Amino acid sequence: MQLFLQQIVEGLASGAIYASLALALVLIYRATRIVNFAQGEMATLSVYVTWQLNQWGVPFALSLLIVAALSFVFGAFTFRFMIRPVLGASDHTMVVICIGFFIGFEAIALWVWGADPRAFPRIFPDHVWIIGGVRLTANNLGILATLCVMTLALSALFRFTRIGLAMRASAAEREKSPLVGIPVETMLMFGWGLAATVGFVAAALIAPSLFLSPPMMVSVVIYALAAATLGGWDSPAGAIVGGLVVGVAESLCATFVGFIGNELKVGVPFALMAAILLVRPQGLFGTTAVIRV
Amino acid sequence: MNETKVEQMLRAAGACVIALGLLLVPVLFPSFLVYQFSLTLTYAIAILGLNLLMGFNGQISVAHGVFFAVGGYTTAIFMTRYGMNYLATLPFAAAMSGLLGFVIGVPALRWQGLPLAFITFGLAVLVPPVALKLEPITKGATGISLTKPAPPAWLPGDQDTFIYFVCLAGIAVCVLLAWRLMRGDTGRSLRAARDNGLIAESLGINLSKVRIMAFTTSAGFAGFGGGLFAIVNAYVSPESFQMTKSFDFLVASIVGGITSISGAFIGALFIVFLPDWSADMNIALSGLIYGGVMVGMMLVARDGVVGLLGTLTRAAIRRLLTAPRSGKSLSAQTDEQPDGRQYQT
Secondary structure, X not given: OHHHHHHHHXXXXXXXXXXXXXXXXHHHHHHHOOOOOOHHHHHHHHHHHXXXXXXOOOOHHHHHHHHHHHHHHHHHHHHHHHHHHHOOOOHHHHHHHHHHHHHHHHHHHHHHHOOOOEOOOOOOOOOEEEEOOEEEEHHHHHHHHHHHHHHHHHHHHHHHOHHHHHHHHXXXXXXXXXXXXXXXXXXXXXXXXXXXXXXXXXXXXXXXXXXXXXXXXXXHHHHHHHHHHHHOOOOHHHHHHHXXXXXXXXXXHHHXXXXXXXXXXXXXXXXXXXXXHHHOOOOOOOOOOOOOO | OOHHHHHHHHHHHHHHHHHHHHHHHHHHOOHHHHHHXXXXXXXXXXXXXXXXXXXXXXXXXXXXXXXXXXXXXXXXXHHHHOOOOHHHHHHHXXXXXXXXXXXXXXXXXXXXXXXXXXXXXXXXXXXXXXXXXXXXXXXXXXXXXXXXXXXXXXXXXXXXXXXXXXXXXXXXXXXXXXXXHHHOHHHHHHHHHHHOHHHHHHOOOOHHHHHHHHHHHXXXXXXXXXXXXXXXXXXXXXXXXXXXXHHHHHHHHHHHOOOOOHHHXXXXXXXXXXXXXXXXXXXXXXXXXXXXXXXXXXXXXXXXXXXXXXXXXXXXXHHHHHOOOOHHHHHHHHHHHHHHHHHHO
């Protein structure tokens, strides 16, 4: 029982990270109907920049803040210069472009920083509480808290600010929004920037345990894709729930299902994704698209 | 002589030049390069399969390395465990991955579009861990070593040349098959299903059947290529079938042109020789070029090198045929020059 609870706690912590990356994917999908396979690689680049700033003597907290802002610019520029020219093209084109980003950004990280894994400092202190035999680390709690804060901030942004309203409008009605004076393209750029920052947070949280290396986020992207699919691609709340479910399922399967173990645990999100797509393609919280003929 | 006729003749001439070039490879190049050309051919078969699925039928797959791996392992296992002749294993390699293609193709009917991209992306990531996990069959990380087939005594030339010609024969069969498929009713229904499923269905095409058929055939091609790869390389391990292999095929398919058969050769040459050439300068260079090419191609030339060549030659033919007639048509011609692309669409 203790092991079971412990695995749930661990699962929730890694699930929170998957949820953050899934949130980034969903933000982009809602704005531009694109699934950005390269979200993880973009985040890896950002984390490398943080590491570099830190190496150069910039205080850790300050470098996190600087890079959060830089990530926003990076996301917005990626959209402006490489996605906007083909906006509205087929899914097929978009998938190819995003896989191109995936390969390209990973290569940039490899080029600049090499293949050797680097240690990335933990954001939260090493403190452990033991409650009823279950170890709660400050790191795990910190990750969950970060996810909560980020979710609240984003929902507040979308619900209570003008810019949030404009972003929702541009995502929902790309043709009609300009008629009421919304600068749709700026809003879509904003959406991509926001997603890049959210992705950066996810990568900065997971980097200490995975070690920083160019392909660090490859498997995390699979978990995030599964989380977003599970929750429904147009639902940020779904992405959070999906991420936590995927994290817990992974951790429980790796411990209690002998055949899966540690080596095959990347199969868990895959199986969840395949199953939900067969049973309920729109995801748990998603809405069905109605196609008029 | 009209434009289409000239174009057809040029196409036929181009095919002859490629065929002749492929036949002459062992004479023109040293034996190490012949080995690399054999690899190129095995990749080209898988890419051809990907083109059938993605270019002609419009289903996304980021996972052709998976089918390639299944074919490679099938050949390797049948040769070492059951002592089968290397040629006899190839139909099994194609059948096994065709079967996997069928197993994925059926649910893929519900996953058209983006979901199919996630699922295949996931599959591509899963190959190495699964190959490691199935250690009793795949020998895990050590991999399976094979003996290269020896050339028959009556044949001149060394082993590499012989294997090259085996691959050439293999790809000839595949190209012929693909060409037959694409020209007939099957090809038309595949393309109709890609361009507009709804209209295709109302014209009496069984959409599900066509899509499953496309997935199975395409996977079968990739498996066949994988089988040949195992023979050429004489060794398979999870290392040979990393996720990057699937991406390489995608890059190659895009570079060559997803709706062409000859594009598969160009794409395969690209992914075999570029990494070798660029690794001398920087290990990350090939990735950077791949990424840049994928994004760039989508921005400017979605039909790849072959599509680009086609557009250029069509423009050139038009110019040659119309120019001598009268000054008027010449001026009309120059007006149209800047947007040669519009002509194609």
